[in-house]
Amino acid sequence: MEWLTDTRTSYDAVAEDYATFVRDALGEQPYLLAALRLFAEQVADGPVADVGCGPGQITAHLNSLGIAAYGIDLSPGMIAVARRDYPTLRFEVGSLTDPLPTAALAGIVAWQSVIHLPDDLLPAVLANFRQALRPDGVLHLLFQVGDETRLKTEGYGGHPMQVQVHRRPRERMTTWLRDAGFAVEAELLLNPETPAPQALLTARSRRQ
Structure with missing residues (x-):
C-alpha cells in the first residue's frame, strides 16, 4: 500500500526532529494531561497499547502513572528513538492495520495515529481495536477535526514528507466507533477556535 510506505518513509526522515x-509538549497541554490521568485510573490493571507511539513520550508518561504500557509504531526510525530514550520500556514496529492479540488489553491509546489512515480502512482498524480490548476496555482516540484531506510535503526540521493528513468530523468518527462495537463516553474538543482543532474521544468496548 503506497500510503503505508510513504508514511513510514516520511516519519523515518523526521524521527529525531x-x-x-514533542518531548516537552505534553507538559504544555493541561487538558490532555488530565485526560491521561483519568484514563490511567480506568485501565489501572493494564496492559495498554500506545498505537502510533512515535518517539514514545506518551508511552513513557503512562508508565510514570503506573500503567504497563507499550508502544507500537510504523516507523522503525521512531521506534529506534523511543528505545534509545526510554530503554526500560517495550516498543515494537507495527502498523495500525496489523491485528492485535484478542481480548488482551485494558486500554488502547491512538493519539494522532489515524490521521494518515484512509477512510476505507479506518472502520476495520477500529473493529480490530475493539477485538483487542477486554470487555469494558477503554480506547483513547485523538484526531484532527474537519472534513478535508491535505498533502503534507514538509515536516519537522524541514525534512521532505509525503503523507496524506485526514481531518474528520467528530460525528463521523463517533459513528464509526459505535459501528465497531464501542460506546462513546466522552468528547473533548481542543482549540476549537483555531484552524486546526483536535478532538479526544473516550470510548468503551461494549460487552458482546
Whole structure:
C-alpha cells in the first residue's frame, strides 16, 4: 500500500526532529494531561497499547502513572528513538492495520495515529481495536477535526514528507466507533477556535 510506505518513509526522515518537538509538549497541554490521568485510573490493571507511539513520550508518561504500557509504531526510525530514550520500556514496529492479540488489553491509546489512515480502512482498524480490548476496555482516540484531506510535503526540521493528513468530523468518527462495537463516553474538543482543532474521544468496548 503506497500510503503505508510513504508514511513510514516520511516519519523515518523526521524521527529525531519530531522527538525534539514533542518531548516537552505534553507538559504544555493541561487538558490532555488530565485526560491521561483519568484514563490511567480506568485501565489501572493494564496492559495498554500506545498505537502510533512515535518517539514514545506518551508511552513513557503512562508508565510514570503506573500503567504497563507499550508502544507500537510504523516507523522503525521512531521506534529506534523511543528505545534509545526510554530503554526500560517495550516498543515494537507495527502498523495500525496489523491485528492485535484478542481480548488482551485494558486500554488502547491512538493519539494522532489515524490521521494518515484512509477512510476505507479506518472502520476495520477500529473493529480490530475493539477485538483487542477486554470487555469494558477503554480506547483513547485523538484526531484532527474537519472534513478535508491535505498533502503534507514538509515536516519537522524541514525534512521532505509525503503523507496524506485526514481531518474528520467528530460525528463521523463517533459513528464509526459505535459501528465497531464501542460506546462513546466522552468528547473533548481542543482549540476549537483555531484552524486546526483536535478532538479526544473516550470510548468503551461494549460487552458482546
